[in-house]
Amino acid sequence: MASIVYPLDSGRDQGRTAERGTAYSWARFVREWVLTVDHKQLGLMYIIVALLFFVISGLQAAVIRAQLMYPNNSLVTPQVFNRLFTMHGTTMVFFVGMPFIAGLANYLIPLMIGARDMAFPRLNALGLWLALFGGMLLYSSYFAWAGPAGHGSAPDVGWFAYAPLTERAFSKGTSTDYWILSIIMSTISSTLTAVNILATALCMRTKGMTLARMPLFVWMLCVVAFQILVALPPLTAAQVMLLLDRFLGAHFFDTAASGNAVLWRHFFWLFGHPEVYILMIPGFAAVTEIVPVFSRKPIFGRAAMIGASVSIGFISLGVWAHHMYTVGLPSNANIYFATATMMVGVPTGIKIFNWLGTMWGGRIRFNTPMLWCTGFLFQFLIAGLTGIMLAVAPFDWQLGNSYFVVAHFHYTLIGGLLFTLFAAIYYWFPKATGRMLSEKLGKWHFWLLVIGFHATFDPLHFAGLLGMPRRIYTYPTGRGWDGLNHFATLGVIVQAAAILIFVVNVLYSLYAGKKAGNDPWDAWTLEWATTSPPPEYNFATPPVVRSSRPLWDVKHPEDPDWKYE
């Protein structure tokens, strides 16, 4: 009987280690960082790009908060303030969130399904460079020629850039054009990644890995890829229309020639709401891999998890106009969009119960990845609840475009997404680098970010309830906003300290961290079956899989999962 020996790569790949020791050369640098089509190298490059833009964009947020620290403050000019919040939002969504997710997907999917690379490695490289140069194009606007009317510099139209504010008549100069073109580059990059994810997951799985046994991380990224394919084109199309308006005198969003400014909002949010889930589901995916390993139990409700992810994928395509209640939609539309939005809460709730069900009765190890996941659970729950509140149209009429909305989506994107991304970094850093991140610094990082995050964003809910509109440059005293804003800005300092500790942790651990070994967390998916870092070919012989936890089967031959699946 033919048989396969498992694990595959322990003790191999001595040659690569030897090569690491050789002298630095330009040729090697170019080969590794420019010409590479290796999914792991590209994945790490995606994440490095995302983290660089994260730091830049975080500093912009810090300046925004500093401006709002005191009433009647004038730290920056109103014009600069507009540019800051536009660049902050655009960068965080398109050049931090999207590349980070592409990086995670690229690095992990082939390893998890036992493949040697993504389905289209060169397409992958194209996606990375488009993302990087797209971001650089956006930032080069700061150095742009002022334009014929002297309105150069960075975009200042807000990240959702409502028409007709973006039309030639109101946005002279080149800033909006930089914004449009860099976003088109980003959407093409993300589309290429999505094609690659689906083709990899559907076509490159190793022997025995049926779709039913595929890791949930890969399942969820397939949902994300599908959403990218159908939800990004409305944005790309709207940007092309805006370009036609601005350069060829078309009238899509030009209300003076019976164009339709509301159409822009439809197209934008037709992209914009699924985008929230495109960003969030990869976070869910990481949590779904991490929570079972640190609870020492298989995931609770695996099939329900897949069903919930797929239904989020579909329902989220039909909820966009809850961003538009204040436009004044027909009441039928309000009722539909309110109901549909609340429906998204159902599969999301199922997921939260599944994670809790996994932890329930488990032998939980509170290492840093698990800490981040636990923080995520609490904070994302609150974010979801304020989301349900905002889904109610009359409530939204009152609080739309207030700081309540700002607090809500920062709860989802920081309290939810950023926490899961840090969980993913702490969990997979040992695999990618061969060294553990420091647990001690990690705990400082976690607790400071928890404190800083709540100090900043909890008060902003109340500022919103007290009527503070978003995007205001400054505010008069005596509205009850002063203390809340002051406190929120103090929280930023704590958050910045947390991020600084993270940077120190990464740099320190890269050189002096504890050696990780192949499988530091005693985990169950295939990426832990190879060396840390994995060799370029990932697996010397393609692994063979018989259950959704292949490494459990290997470690416990007396009680393998495949007997029960």
Added chain:
Amino acid sequence: MADAAVIPLSAVEDEARNLDRGKVGVICLITTEVALFSVFVTAYLSFLGKSLTGPTPAEVLTVPVWATICLLSSSLTVELAIRGLRRGAAGQFKLWLGLTILLGGEFLRQTGIEWRKLINVDGLTISTNVFGTTYYSLVGLHASHVVIGLTLLLLVFALGLKGAHLHAHERRIELLSWYWHFVDAVWVVVFTVVYVIGR
């Protein structure tokens, strides 16, 4: 960790059936293109009859019967070309592929003639009114896809004329024909929206 575990191969054979990555890739591309066209079609329909000034679609548009016949029959000829390739009949492949390119080229020529008449005779440009805006963007988006398809078909044709061993690339050429079928199918939608509903 156990050093090695033995999993009988017989237990896992034929359990995972992987798809062809080229096919999945092209289907994904077509999915996202469908979404892109849907947005432009939505824009076209939402601006019907909203123009403040003329010309209107009824005044200036004539049904492009010949262009439509050319483009739709090119789907047939490309399919015949693929069948020729599968049978290993290189001459037949080149003949039908050449005809496909001619038909696609004729479609583009007809579009050019139509646009020249609209611009020079009727005075309709992209900035005239919202009809012009949506008409040129939707039909132009489709025409740009025809150009991309034709470029790729021409590349294959040129390689065929140079005597490249195209049989080895049968799968890739078939995927290209899928894209061409998609471009034709989109024309059915654009035709219906612009020349039937919109007129």
